[in-house]
Amino acid sequence: MKTVARPSIRMALIVLGLLALAAEACSTPPEPFSITLDQSQPGAATVRVTGLSSDEAAALRTHDPDGTAWRQILRVTSGAETSVAMAGRYLVTGASLEFHPAFPLDPGRSYTVRFDPSQMPVPRATGVVTADVSAPPGPDAPPVSVAAIYPSAEEWPANLLRLYVHFSGT
16 A cells, blocks of 8 residues: 655645745844934934834834824933923935924933834834933033122112113124
């Protein structure tokens, strides 16, 4: 009696194993998330999260969450204050998520950025990514001092109602 089924079962198992290895080799692990502050345009800052897969970016574009949902995904706060999120608008461009603040960032101030990929429409099981970013400090200005006080006198009357103070700068 000939056994023909064994080689075909063995061959099927080999083919399945090779297909599994090929699928594993083709699937690339997701890129890690990175948070940066882009200030290439004068007076405008952009907080950018890169590392989104094409599926994640497409889901964010079509999902269009409201303001509360956006702040659950990406939250920018001033320094250590994490209770109040900054106002701004969110954009998905290419494979990145961008936050454009409604108001210019203060030079020299630190901002905390918190990105939670588990809150996205296509959640990723990685942990929360946080970063501290800061706008570069502005140019050093000369110190401001009092230049003059008017009226100028040795003694002022007790009923003086108006006083002018002039400063050396702004």
